[in-house]
Amino acid sequence: MMRIQRTLDEPADHSIRGETERLRLRELQQFVYDAQDAVDEYKFERLRQRMEDQDRRGDGSSRSGRKRKGDKKEPEADPVPVPVPDELAKRVKKILERFNEITRAWNDLQMDENDAPMLEEDEMLPLPTNPYADEINVVGREEDKENVIKLLTAGGSADDRKLSVLSVVGMGGLGKTTLAQLVYNDRRVSKYFDIKGWVHVSPDFSVKNLASRILMSFTRRQCEATEMDDLQDALMEQVQGMKFLLVLDDVWTEDKDLWNALLSPMLSAPLGMILLTTRNESVSRTFQTMPPYHLSFLPADKSWILFKKLAFGSEVQNIHGEFEETGKKIAEKCGGLPLAIKAIASALRFEPMEETWKEILNSEQWELPGSEDNVLPALRLSYDRMPKHLKRCFIFLALLPKRYLFLKDNVINLWMSMDVLKTGGRKRLENIGRLYIDALVQRTMMQRTRSDDELDCFSMHDLVHDLLQFVTEKDFLRIETQYFDGLAQSYRYLSLVVSSSDTNVLLHSAQIPEGLRIFQIVNATDNSNCYSKLFSLNINVTIADPLWQSFRQLRVLDFSHTGLKTLPDSIGDLKLLRYLSLFKTQITNIPESVCGLYNLKVLDARTYSLAEIPQGIKNLVSLRHLMLEKRSPLCMPSGIGQLTKLQSLSRFSIGSGSWHCNIVELHGLVNIHVELFITGLRRVTNVDDAQTANLVNKQHLQKLTMEWADGSLPGRCSHHPGNENDTVVTPELEEAVLESLRPHRNLKELEIANYGGYRYPIWLGHSSFSQLTSITLYDQRCEFLPPLGQLPQLLELSVQWMRGVKHIRDEFCGQGDTRGFPALKDLEFENMPTWVEWSGVADGDFPCLHELKIKESIELRYLPQPLSCSLSKLVIKNCDKLLKLPALPNISSLILKGNLNEELISDLDLPLLRALKVSLSHNIECILLNRNLPLLEFLAIRKCTKLKELVGLSNLRSLKLLNIIGCQKLQLRFDQPLPQQLARLTVLKCPQLEDWFEFQNAELYDQLIQSDYASDEDREALEVLRDDTEDEVEEEFLDIADEEDDEGEEADFGPLGFSIDDDGQED
Incomplete structure (x- = not known):
């Protein structure tokens, strides 16, 4: 069978063979599918027999996480032959008979022993790399870019329309999308237009959905309107008084009525430009107000x-x-x-x-x-x-819709579940998968769309997608819900694509081909946002009971992002299943029968509604990835420690009583990679158990969170013993437990939450943790901070809710030969209610500090002097008693929020300050702007309800933008001149300034409202003018709505705003 598969892995030959040969190959492929199913079923029977034998011998109860020194691994007994079940034996006989018929009809398969699949050594080595591997290579489009920019910024069409449409027309693969991206991101375009938006238009779009996406691309926040009238009103309000650019990429629809309904609200803008890319000349003629721009070869x-x-x-x-x-x-x-x-x-x-x-x-x-x-x-x-090992993996992407963003780890897990990741050595399958991804990117078969700490997203060009449909047309089917009815029985891999959030999907057995290996429902309702916090749309899915019988050959079952609420017990009959995703479903309970799926490798149960993990989870001996919602009140049963193949375990919840998981079960999980979240540490009452957890030997962990709070809720877990069984935990016990939980020195990120000890362990802050880059300390009673200043690579430090800390002194920087915090860039203190003083900072400490945030520290009076010469951004929020800022010679951005000492803001001596925001300061009545702010370009004063005077505005010689919002008592003198460089003035909800406005020269006012004020470099400084995430967002500043706020909550979706469907691809 291996030699047969080798022949079938030659699709290049298939395309030039005759129809008869292709038919024979098709029959042969069906034989291979059926034979593989039979072999896998027999392997399952052997595995099931082994598990049952262990249970009879009592081995399961002895396989706890605890292991004593000197213990030796017991040799496995010789496998006992397992008889073939009668039903399976009959199927195998029929399969062999069918194969004999095929070979008799076709005797020239031309296979020999050399056809056996072998993995050449160089196939498994990392592919060659170069500095340009991930960059978009653009050649020969400089003149086109200049031409389009001139057309867009020439003020519209010749007849002076308010709304103009410029079409870029050309065939697929010519570079229309790339040209539009080059234009969209050019600094001259950003300066000319007040707002910009980018939306990819699918061939079967709905007007309502597209209107919502356009609005979202303009505002960069979720659209709450759901009715078309409301969306039109919101669009009209958004563009009113604005010069806007909207890119509509890959337009196919010619229906004028649809487009009129969509675009008519934009006529409220003084100037609107739509840049449209299309392959269809008719589309261009339908909407053109300017001659189309034909992109040449x-x-x-x-x-x-x-x-x-x-x-x-x-x-x-x-x-x-x-x-x-x-x-x-x-x-x-x-x-x-x-x-x-x-x-x-x-x-x-x-x-x-x-x-x-x-x-x-x-x-x-x-x-x-x-x-x-x-x-x-x-x-x-x-x-x-392409090498055969890449082809075998690449074809599975045919199941995804066009322009779909997909996550790297999801694809690798699917490949692993389909047994197409092969290794000839000791490399992890997951690492092999990453090599394959990199190879496909280098071969331009896919492209990296976005990459950050949490996500690694990719997409494919439409024509690459068409290629995949061509080479997989007989086995792989991707179908929209509206066309989902009776399907040919030959399909083995099925993807059901839902593109409307109010779709109800009813599945019954008549729709599903027998022998199906992959079934997934793809929620494509605005996939550009599906990995952001905004994506919460669910599909209502109902599965008829007989359908589960049609799923018996499934390897992959994916219900992610659907409204599925229950799973039947019959899911346990899917004994070949290796991948089960319940991500973002509404599942509350996983049936115990799932624990009989001995082949299961991936279980994605990241759903907040899930109350507990089934008790028999320990039987899933093949499981490599158990993904759970980290912040959900989830209970975990004992036995997790027996899953020694686990590579990822996103959450480990410790409970009380015999049913719940104990920390000792972490001992044997030495293969855990990347991240581990441990919750319920307050339930650890034995220091030896914490030592046995063996965190110090988990060398593959990069991120570790240790949370003392109980992660489960009594009302949700039927096994929760209640507080009456809890052991009293003392601060001394918690100190000893944390000391015993020393992690491996390879750790990069550490978070400690709700810790109840008075002091930190010796290991925290030790310089041997040379790879540690991020630390978060949250909600703890310690009176002193640990000496973290000697960590050589620490870049980010966040200290929150430390109620016992009154003083931060020189011990914070540590005792050593190096300067304190030699690499730290971002430092945050938040909710420190008793913190009075920060001192002990010596010259040379914090040499790389870029951003400092101090919030909700109402007793703090002094900051260290000096602080850091490198500091460029400072945020002070609700620090009422802070008397004065230290010398900050290089600071360029300053946010002062909440009640402030009036002297602090009136005594600013910041020669390089470019941006200043003062907001929600309800106690100050006067702001004095002196001459010590010579470079200040952006000033925002917001919701200072008692502010009456703004003195010295004319001293700000460099001021370009002035925002005054929600200052009801503020008055400005009629004879007070505006700064000469002022290019943009925004005043909202300031009733006392109405007369002042009337006094201003109307011509000057119009000039201010319409002027361009910000270059690309300026926009970087505008970051500080955005609201904190807890503020209302209905009054965001006019020209900085596309910048992330100072909390950084919005995901960065790259140059195309919220609608990256095709970043970097030629179209």
Whole structure:
């Protein structure tokens, strides 16, 4: 069977074989599927027998997490032969008979022993890298970019319309989207337009959904309106008085009525420009108010430059003559299409033999159907040259919709569950999967859309997606819900795509093909936001009971982002299941029968509604990833420590009583990678148990959270013993427990919450933790902070709710040979109600400090002098008694929020300050702006309800933007001149300033409202003018609505706002 699969892994040959041969191969593939199912079922029976034998011997009760020194691993007994069940034996007989029929009908499969699948050593090595691997390579579009910018900023169409439409027209793969991105992100465009938005338009869009997305792209916040009238009103209000640019990418629909309903509210803007990209000339004619811009093919010289850059690398100087001659001919075959050039050149980067290049040049693929535009043949050739191990993985992406963002770890887990990640050594499967992802990115088959600490998102170009549909058309089916009815029985992999949030999905057995291996419901209701905090739409799913019988061959079952509420006990019959996702469902209980799925490798149960994990979880001996909602009140049963294959366990909840998990079960989980969240540490009453947990040997952990609070709720867990069984925990006991929970020195991030001891352990702050970059200390009774200043790589430190700390002195910086906090960039103190003084900072401490936040510290009087010469941003919130700021020679951004000492704000001597915000200060009556702020460009004063005077405004010679909002008592003198450089003035909800406005010269006022004020560099400083996340957002400042606030709550979705569907791809 392995040799047969080797032949079936040659799709390049399939495309040129005759119809009869393709039919035989199709029959052969069906045989392989059925044979694999039979083999896997027998393996399951053997595993089930082993588990039952262990239970009979009582082995399960002895496999706790505790292990004594000197214990030796017991050798496994020889496996006892397991008889083949009668039903399975009959199926195997029929499968073999069918195979004999196939081979009799076709005797030239041409397989030999060398066809057995082997993993070449170099296939498993990391692929070559270069500094340009992840960059978008754009060649030959400089003139196009300049032309489009001139058209957009020329003031509209010739007849002076308020709303103008410029279409960029061209075939797929030509670079329309890339050109639009270049224009959209140009600093001149950002300066010319007041607001910008970017939306990808799907072929079957709804007007209501698209209106909501446009509004979201303008405001960068979730749209609460749900009715079309409300959306139109919101759009009209948003663009009123604004010059706006809206990019509508990849438009197909020509219906004028739909577009009129969508665009009519935007006529309230004094100037609106719509940049539209489309492949359809008719679309351009339907909406044009300006002549369309036809994007041309790349000329031969530019095509060769792009090809050479990707095939040889940007640093190449000399190219061997034969390579250059062949490469130029291949580039010419691509017909000037950037996507085709990128695909074929990226593939050839891994081909060092000239013969291979000539094979591609002379390939018959160029002449196959579809070659009239040269895109699909180039992609086919690139795909054909791909190593087999990549092909086997890549085809599974055919189940995703076009323009869909997908997470790296989800894809790797799917590959692992389908057994297509192969290793010849000791590498983790997950690491192999990451190598495959990187290889596909380098070959331009997918592109990295966004990457940050939490997320690593990718997408594919439409034409790459079309290629996948071509090579998987017989086995893989991705179908929209409205077309989901009877399906051909040949499909083995099924993806049901839902694109409307009010869709009700009823599934019954007649719809599902037998032998299905993957079934997933894809919630595509605005996938651009699906990994942000805004995405909460669920699909109502109802599954008829007979359907579960059709799922018996499933390996992957994915209900994520649906409204599924229950699972039947019959899910335990899916004995081949390896991947089960209940992410963001409404499941409250996982049936105990799930614990008989011995092949299960991935269980994603990250749903807040889940109350507890089934008791038999310990039987899932193949489980590698158990993903749980970290902050949910979830109970965990004993036995977790027996899952020794676990690679990820996002949450470990400690409880009381025999049913619940004990901390000793962490002992054997030495393979946990990346992150571990431990909650309920207050229930640890034995210091030896904490020592046995063996955190010090968990070398793969990068992030560790230790929370003493109880993570479960008595009302949700039926096994919760109640407080009457709790042991009294003393501060001394908690100190000893934390001392025993010393982590491995490889740790990078540490959070300690609700700790009840009076002092910190010796290990916290020890310089041996040289890789520690982030620490959070939350809600603790300690009176002194630990000496963290000697951690060499610490970049971020957050101290919150430390009620016992009154003084922070020199011990905070630590005793050592190095300066205190040598690498720290961000420091935060919040809710320190008894903190009075901060001192003990010596010259040279905090040499890299960039941002300091001090919030809700009402007793604090003094900050250290000096503090840090590198400090550039300072946030002070509700520190009523703070008398004076220290010398801050390089600070450029200052936020003062809440009640303040009036002298503090009137005595600012900050020569490099560029941005100042004062808000919610209800006690100050006068702000004196002296001449010691020579570079201040942005000033915001908001909701200072008692403020009456603003003195010295004319002293701010560099001021460009002035925002005054919600200052009901503020009055300005009629003879007080405005700063000469002022370019934007915003005044809202200040009734005492109405007469002052009337007095101002109307012409000057109009000039202010319409002026451009901010370059790209200026926008970076505007970050401080945004509200904190707890503030209302209905009055966000006019030109900084697209900047993240000072809390950084909004996810950064890159250059295309909230609608990144195709970042960096050619279209």
